[in-house]
Amino acid sequence: MREYKLLFAGPMGAGKTTAIAAISDAAPVRTEAVNSDRVQHSKELTTVGFDYGEIALDGGDRLRLYGMPGQDRFDFMWKVASEGALGVVLLSDNSRPEPLKDLALYVESFRAMAERGAMVIGIGRLGSGHTSVESYTAWLAGQGLSLPVFTVDVRRRDDVLLLLDALLYQIEAARLLADTPHA
Amino acid sequence: MLDDTQLEPLPAHFGGALDRLLATVPALTGAVLSRSDGFEVLSRTRAEVPVSRLSALSSSMVALSQAALREVGMHGGGGSVLVEGQDGKLLLLEVPLRGQPMVLAAIGGPDLITGTLLWAARDCVRQLIQP
Numbered sequence: 657m658r659e660y661k662l663l664f665a666g667p668m669g670a671g672k673t674t675a676i677a678a679i680s681d682a683a684p685v686r687t688e689a690v691n692s693d694r695v696q697h698s699k700e701l702t703t704v705g706f707d708y709g710e711i712a713l714d715g716g717d718r719l720r721l722y723g724m725p726g727q728d729r730f731d732f733m734w735k736v737a738s739e740g741a742l743g744v745v746l747l748s749d750n751s752r753p754e755p756l757k758d759l760a761l762y763v764e765s766f767r768a769m770a771e772r773g774a775m776v777i778g779i780g781r782l783g784s785g786h787t788s789v790e791s792y793t794a795w796l797a798g799q800g801l802s803l804p805v806f807t808v809d810v811r812r813r814d815d816v817l818l819l820l821d822a823l824l825y826q827i828e829a830a831r832l833l834a835d836t837p838h839a
Numbered sequence: 840m841l842d843d844t845q846l847e848p849l850p851a852h853f854g855g856a857l858d859r860l861l862a863t864v865p866a867l868t869g870a871v872l873s874r875s876d877g878f879e880v881l882s883r884t885r886a887e888v889p890v891s892r893l894s895a896l897s898s899s900m901v902a903l904s905q906a907a908l909r910e911v912g913m914h915g916g917g918g919s920v921l922v923e924g925q926d927g928k929l930l931l932l933e934v935p936l937r938g939q940p941m942v943l944a945a946i947g948g949p950d951l952i953t954g955t956l957l958w959a960a961r962d963c964v965r966q967l968i969q970p
Contacts, residue, residue: 685906685909685910686906687899687902687903687905687906688902689874689875689876689877689898689902689940690874690875690876690938690939690940691876692874692876692878692939693876693878702876704875704876704877704895704898704899704902705899705900705902705903705906706903725899727877729877729891729892729894729895730877730895730899732892732895732896732899733899
């Protein structure tokens with residue numbers, strides 16, 4: 657049996673906990689605390705450790721899903737969880753004033769994965785903001801990155817599974833490319 | 840002389856509770872009170888302590904310990920985490936304040952006796968909850 661460790665990262669309130677709950681085979685492990693930073697986000701609870709969920713794959717393989725805390729004072733958790741991680745789903749909340757500026761911190765923090773193609777972007781609440789999908793793609797290109805970008809509703813299982821499918825495809829394609837002898 | 844940090848108006852007895860903790864246990868390097876979501880609210884230190892980083896770490900560690908207890912069918916409320924290394928000890932205690940739970944972190948050197956640390960820190964939590 658093989659196990660694959662994947663991360664969900666992104667700003668506070670982007671839907672990481674919801675996304676893992678939408679696809680995990682069993683109720684996820686949660687580490688939420690009362691949110692006292694209502695200026696940053698109005699939600700009542702916020703993740704301070706990590707969320708953990710699992711998906712069983714055909715053939716007995718298993719995906720292990722780790723949802724990272726969004727606030728940057730928990731960046732130590734991002735570093736710890738990145739050890740051995742195959743890839744990362746980066747969620748954006750497009751209703752925030754500057755979603756690309758928000759995203760920059762996470763792209764930089766998980767840059768090693770982004771550079772090997774092990775990152776996909778899921779844009780939530782697209783219609784509640786003014787940043788287009790094309791703007792995300794152009795911004796990523798400006799960072800020297802070519803990554804899949806999707807609009808998603810993380811409450812919908814199929815949307816989140818689409819992100820995981822794309823991420824695993826990206827990872828496999830990058831691996832095959834690396835294994836291909838140069839002409 | 841103690842270095843103190845107070846970031847916002849807090850119940851007056853909070854400062855006294857931390858002062859008494861450090862007075863009771865001279866081997867303590869410092870005590871940091873944080874909200875359960877990792878924001879520092881009050882500290883008393885005798886040496887350099889990275890208060891804001893410790894606050895974030897404390898909330899994560901307590902939340903993870905509670906999650907671990909839940910997974911094995913135990914209730915995590917009112918719990919603690921003790922981390923020991925060759926240079927000292929770090930004790931994290933939940934402070935179950937209604938509406939805004941907090942975490943108390945107590946830091947001490949290698950000579951600090953664990954029993955003394957546990958007893959004094961738990962007494963401090965009791966004072967924080969019931970002035």
